[in-house]
Amino acid sequence: MSRQKQGKLHRCQYLCLVEGDTVTDPIKQRLLLTPSLTQCPPAILPRHVGEILSLRAAQMPDALAFAFMGFGRVPDVMLSYGELHARALAIARQLLMQGQIGDRIMLVFPTAMGFIEAFFACMYAGRVAVPALPPRTAREAERLVAMVEDCQPGMLLSGESDIESLAHFLHHRTDHAPPCLSVEEVTVSGPLPGLHQPAARGLAYLQYTSGSAAVPRGVMVGHGQLLHNQALLTHHMGSDQNRRWLMVSWLPHFHDMGLVAGILHPLFVGRPCVLFSPEDFMQQPLRWLRVISGLQATCSGAPDFAYTLCIRRAKRGGLAGLDLSSWDHAFSGAEPVRHTTLLQFAETMAVTGFCFDAFAPAYGLAEATLLVAGKVRGDNVVVRHADYDALTMGQYQAPHPASRVVRLVGCGNLGATPSVQVLDPISGSPMPTGQLGEICLQGESVCQGYWAQPVLSGSVFGAYRWTADGSGWLRTGDMGLVDEAGNLFVFGRLKEVVISDGAKFYPPEIEQVISDVDSAVRPGRVAVFNIDMLDTAAVIAVCEVTPVPEMAALAARIQAEVQSQCLLNLNGVVLIGKGQIPLTSSGKIRRFACRHAFLEGELAILYARLDEAVPGNRRKIIRRDVQTVDQM
Structure with missing residues (x-):
């Protein structure tokens, strides 16, 4: 065997098997040998995003970081912190051979398996990661081309199965097509580089928005903003407590919830994580619940539509043998959180031991890194009954006997924090308690603006300067209100409100x-x-x-x-x-x-x-x- 082949990541030694949708012994046995499954390891104090992995690799190199489930389509893989760190350093060495600090690196992977090592390679080499989705449809192809032309990356990293088609596609579609490198071709032999040491305000990655109301824009996420948001997630998820904690996620790695909560947060707190692809969930939604049950996972979540899919599939059967009693933090976000969905899911899954108050409704957006507010683990879900007619006029009121009742789900308690306010979208002045306005933000998780769009960044990230301390507010574009107890309720996009x-x-x-x-x-x-x-x-x-x-x-x-x-x-x-x-x-x-x-x-x-x-x-x-x- 050649030295190059010997130097590649030899994944077959970490393979495990899956029978149907049932997790078999290798993953379970590896988890049982992982102390961080039941005990939170000592906290780390990373100065930048790269140190999330490097400090954990130094602290517990052999502990399980990620298990990737392929359900027979692709091999299952388990990786430790040390293995992931070595792979990221090797790829960083390739990045340092060309380009310069601050270059954007497009990361185009169909699953999280190759993506994570490539992401941290960017952090180690002082490059700016740009997560992206491999184009499978015409719209996805247009989106990728638009991202390439917007950020003009110095290189594109992908997997061996996609690299040739991506290079050919971009060469014929844009003048800014970057050189492409397959991470499988990177060897781990030879001298490895030291870590780049960026400033807290240094740029870590570009998170392109999903474009529900406009053309996708590259949100500039700094190292300091990501680390601050990880601390918020730790508080809400209770992941730093000395108890069993296991994340299961199928969320897309190229979106903020999948990246920040599903991948980076388990690394930040040093707890194990099991991942599988969005495609595997969409093909069989109940597969998600079977993995949670089989591994007795404690933390997992998704947008509202995923819970709805599970409800519909469960009507055909498939709940026999499921035990969801361990799932005590079922976060729901990225879409409006609907009381009907939560209630129906809890009622449907009651036979599995799932509890309604395990739900953790949350509100966040890429422009604030991810989390803005959410229910803290162990708290009860807040539900308010409101008069529908009053809401159409922008006012929260308790219903009277003859009124139509709407059940509102709280997305966290703001307490006395001044960093989240509901403001009048015209004047920027604070709205009274119980009145609808635009949710606006300040604070350390608020990102640096949109890539190469200073005018738009100023109007969105620095609005209403006359009402604040001069730094301005981030306009989220989302409508919401705060009740007398400080609970936040979110209603949808300001621009999409229907008037009649x-x-x-x-x-x-x-x-x-x-x-x-x-x-x-x-x-x-x-x-x-x-x-x-x-x-x-x-x-x-x-x-x-x-x-x-x-x-x-x-x-x-x-x-x-x-x-x-x-x-x-x-x-x-x-x-x-x-x-x-x-x-x-x-x-x-x-x-x-x-x-x-x-x-x-x-x-x-x-x-x-x-x-x-x-x-x-x-x-x-x-x-x-x-x-x-x-x-x-």
Whole structure:
């Protein structure tokens, strides 16, 4: 065998087996031999992100850091802190052979397995990591090209199976195509470099936003901001307590929740983590619960849609033998946290030992590194009953006997902290307790702005300077309120608020009502938005559905249910087939893009129920392949 082959990471010695979706003995046995599973190791004080790994590797080199599950598609792998550290140093050596400090390095990996070592290689070499998704669709390809042209990376790192196609694709699509390197070709033999020592405000990585309301932008995350947010996560997750703690995550590694909470946080606190891919979850959602049960994991989470998928799959069976009693921190974020979802999941999973108060609703965003506020482990979930009519007028009030009741889920208690405020989006002045406004932030987790966009960064990250200490506020663009007890409630994007007859409605609330009308409506695949109609604003609902014989009856039921539950008249109900509603790479609804597709006639409509006054070129909106169009 050649010296180069001998020097490569010999992963086969760490292989383990999975029978179906059941974790077999190798992972369990390795975890049992890992002291940090039940005892929190001594805290570290990293000065920069790279030291999260290097200090843990020095402290406990042989302890299990990550186990990667492939469910038969790819081999399973277990890596210790020492092995991961050695691999990252070897890749850092390659990075130091060309370019300079501060170069952006694009990390394009389908799973977290090769990504983590490449990410820390960037930290060790003083480069700026740029997590990205390998393009599998036309939109993902456009996104990758846009990211490359925006940050102009000095190199692209990927896996052996993707590197050739990525190099060919970028060479033909952009003038800024970087040289590409497969991490499998990097050897661990030879002298290894020392660690770069960046300043706390030095740039660690670019987190490109998912683009639910606009073109993705590169959020500049500094070393100090990431370390501060890790301390917040430690407090909320209770991961520094001397008790059993195990993370299971399938969240995308190229998004903030998957990277900061699912990967970097276990490393920060020195606790083990088991990972598998988003594709493996989407193929079999209950696989997530089987892994948690099989390993008796304590911490795992996802956006709202993932819990909804599990509820629907559980109706077909598959809960026999599951034990979720160990899962005491089930975080939910990245999407509006819906009380209906939490309650249905807890009721469905009660037979497995899951407890409602294990849920940890949270609020965060990439511009604040990740976590802004969230329920602390061990606290009860906060639920408030509110008058729906009052909410449409921007005010929280307790319901009276005749009012429609809305159940709001708290996303953490702000206490007396001044770093999170609800401000008037026009004046920037603080909103009174219980009144809706824009959530605005200050503090050490707030990032440095958007890459190469100083004007936009100033308006978003430095707003309302006249009301603060001169440093300004980060405008999140999210609507929320704080109750008298200091609990934060989040309602959705300011720009996506639907207006009808002077009242404000929040799309996630309407979309949830529509999703519950019939099982033919695909969960999490409904978009509600405004369009101009004569001298007023029309409200349109576009719904992905499984075709049913009575499409007209389904549309009528949707309209009637929204009228009854939300006191809102839909001017259009549009039923379309699977896979047409535009989504971000993290699965969020792109409502503006859906609105554009509707107005431009780009949707293959199965059935439409529209007001006569709905504007636009009806021949363009209503394509020839539409089965039926009814006027209201």
